[in-house]
Amino acid sequence: MQSLWDLFVAFFRAANLAFGGGPAIIPLVQNEVVNHYHWLSISQMADGIAISSALPGPIATLLAGFVGYHVSGWFGVLVALLGTVVPTTLIVILLSNILMKHINSPSLKGMLKAVRPVVVVLIAKASLDMGINSFLNIYTWTIAVITAIAVIKYKIHPAFLIMFSMVFGLVVFR
Amino acid sequence: MWKKYINVLLAFTRASNLGFGGGPAVVPLIQKEAVDRYHWMTFEEFADALAVGNTLPGPIATKLASYIGYKVAGWTGALLALIGTILPTLLITVFLGDIITRYANTPTVSAMLQAVRPVVVVLIAQSAYDLGKKAFPSKSTWVIGVIALATLYLLNLHPGILILIALIFGYFVYGKQSKKA
Numbered sequence: 577m578q579s580l581w582d583l584f585v586a587f588f589r590a591a592n593l594a595f596g597g598g599p600a601i602i603p604l605v606q607n608e609v610v611n612h613y614h615w616l617s618i619s620q621m622a623d624g625i626a627i628s629s630a631l632p633g634p635i636a637t638l639l640a641g642f643v644g645y646h647v648s649g650w651f652g653v654l655v656a657l658l659g660t661v662v663p664t665t666l667i668v669i670l671l672s673n674i675l676m677k678h679i680n681s682p683s684l685k686g687m688l689k690a691v692r693p694v695v696v697v698l699i700a701k702a703s704l705d706m707g708i709n710s711f712l713n714i715y716t717w718t719i720a721v722i723t724a725i726a727v728i729k730y731k732i733h734p735a736f737l738i739m740f741s742m743v744f745g746l747v748v749f750r
Numbered sequence: 751m752w753k754k755y756i757n758v759l760l761a762f763t764r765a766s767n768l769g770f771g772g773g774p775a776v777v778p779l780i781q782k783e784a785v786d787r788y789h790w791m792t793f794e795e796f797a798d799a800l801a802v803g804n805t806l807p808g809p810i811a812t813k814l815a816s817y818i819g820y821k822v823a824g825w826t827g828a829l830l831a832l833i834g835t836i837l838p839t840l841l842i843t844v845f846l847g848d849i850i851t852r853y854a855n856t857p858t859v860s861a862m863l864q865a866v867r868p869v870v871v872v873l874i875a876q877s878a879y880d881l882g883k884k885a886f887p888s889k890s891t892w893v894i895g896v897i898a899l900a901t902l903y904l905l906n907l908h909p910g911i912l913i914l915i916a917l918i919f920g921y922f923v924y925g926k927q928s929k930k931a
Contacts, residue, residue, distance in 0.1 A: 591808045593910045595917075596885075598809060599877035607909050620851060622867045627846050629873060632767050633839035634776075634809035641840040642847040653844060661832060664808045665816035669828060672817060675802045683925035684805055690920025691913055692885035693895035696878050698909050701902055703874035710867035720868040727876050737869050745865025750857055 579648050580655045582613055587640050587659035594636065595688065596695040601636045603702035605643070615647050618709050630738040636660050715748060754823045755830055757788055762815050762834030776811045780818070790822050811835050894919070 586608035594601035602625065609615050616624070628638035637660055644656030667675075678684055711717050719741055726732040761783035766776050777800065784790045791799070803813040812835055819831025853859040886892050898912055 589910055593807055593913045595807045595913065596881060597804075599874065599881065600807075601809070602874060602877075604909055612908075619863070619867060620854070622870045623850050623854070623863055624847055625874070626863075626866045626870045627843050627850070629870070631839040631842055632776075633836065634766070634811045636809040637812065637836045637840060638843045641844045645844045645848060646851055653840070657836065657840075660808065661812050661816075661836070664806050664813050665828060665832065667806060668802065668813050668817045669820045669825075672799070672802050675805065676798055679798070679801050679805065681925075682927075683921050686922075686924030686927070687917045687920040688805060689887075689891065689924050690894060691916040692881065693891045694898040694912050694916040696882040696885045697895050697898040697902065698912070699874060699878035699881065701899070703871050703878060706867070706874065707871040710871050712864075716864065716868045719865055720872050723869045723872040724876075727872060734869075734873050737873070738866055741865040741869045742862040745862040746858065749861035749864050 580651060583644055583647055583652050584655045584659040586613060587644075587656040588663065591636050591640075591660040592663050594695075595691045598635055599699055600695045601639070603698035605636075605639050606702050606705070609643050615643060618706055620646075622706050622710065626738050630735045719744070751823075755826060758819050758822050758827045759830040759834045761788060762819070762831040763838060764834075766811050766815075766835040767838045777814070780811070780814050784818050788822075790818060890923075 587605070590601055590604035590608050594604055606618070606621050610618050610621050624639055624642040625635075627642065628635045631638060637657060640656035640660045641653050644652035644654070646652070648655070707720075711720065723737055723741070726737055727734075762780070765779040765783050768779075781793075781796050785793050785796050799814060799817050800810075803810050803817070806813060812832060815831035815835040816828045819827040819829070821827070823830070850859060850863065854863060886895065894916060898916070901907055901912060902909070
């Protein structure tokens with residue numbers, strides 16, 4: 577029971593503080609799951625993110641599924657999903673009329689403007705923390721550099737990069 | 751009524767599971783279903799819903815699903831739209847995630863994971879860079895970034911607290927500023 581409640585709290589906090597779109601949730605989930613509750617190691621977290629970003633669908637709910645199942649099976653999945661989705665669902669349905677009236681208000685825009693730099697720093701730090709754990713040797717560095725070129729220069733979709741790298745790993749590391 | 755329910759489920763299953771590239775990539779696909787295919791709303795109504803969604807935290811796909819699903823078919827509609835958005839790839843993720851964590855120490859899976867982790871690191875760094883392009887329009891936003899970075903490393907604060915402080919700061923400082931301007 578305790579772990580179910582913890583799961584709900586973890587994903588409630590992570591998802592409902594993730595302002596600024598999809599990837600904003602990554603550092604917050606990582607903080608809850610790795611640093612706060614110690615459910616997964618940072619490498620396992622990276623594995624979950626690999627699966628979630630290779631598949632279509634919102635990364636937040638996919639991570640909720642991955643972590644929820646690991647911690648408490650299908651009930652864990654359900655509870656993590658509820659924490660992720662229910663609050664904004666209720667707000668969007670019950671309060672959208674009020675929100676629409678204030679959508680152009682300077683206060684609302686000011687809040688989002690101030691939160692964006694923080695979100696960028698959080699995401700960058702999440703990547704760095706993971707990097708320190710992943711770049712063990714010259715091969716993994718090479719993979720990182722190739723990925724960077726593929727993403728930035730050739731705009732190759734993450735799903736392909738994730739699949740290619742797994743095949744590469746099978747050939748080289750095994 | 752049944753047809754409405756089925757359409758909501760189909761529309762959101764198609765929009766979020768057939769298009770590659772989560773998050774923002776899903777928005778035009780939802781728009782295509784809700785505006786062009788089923789005429790549930792006008793383009794302007796969709797733009798308003800998107801604007802509301804973008805000011806709230808959490809994934810955009812589920813916010814649009816709840817809003818549009820509810821508008822079309824009430825609470826059941828919202829639930830069906832959410833199921834269509836979340837469930838199909840969730841099942842795949844749980845299945846693959848379970849296999850990966852279970853067999854992480856076997857030579858095969860561990861070799862695959864060792865190679866995929868650097869990719870994940872770069873992908874996350876890339877999304878920080880992408881968001882970063884729009885996040886630092888002025889000197890004061892750089893200052894916020896530097897302070898956030900320093901606090902994270904020096905004080906070991908919960909990142910949520912940083913976000914809340916930034917929201918309050920933005921409300922009082924940026925909010926009031928642009929009111930005067």
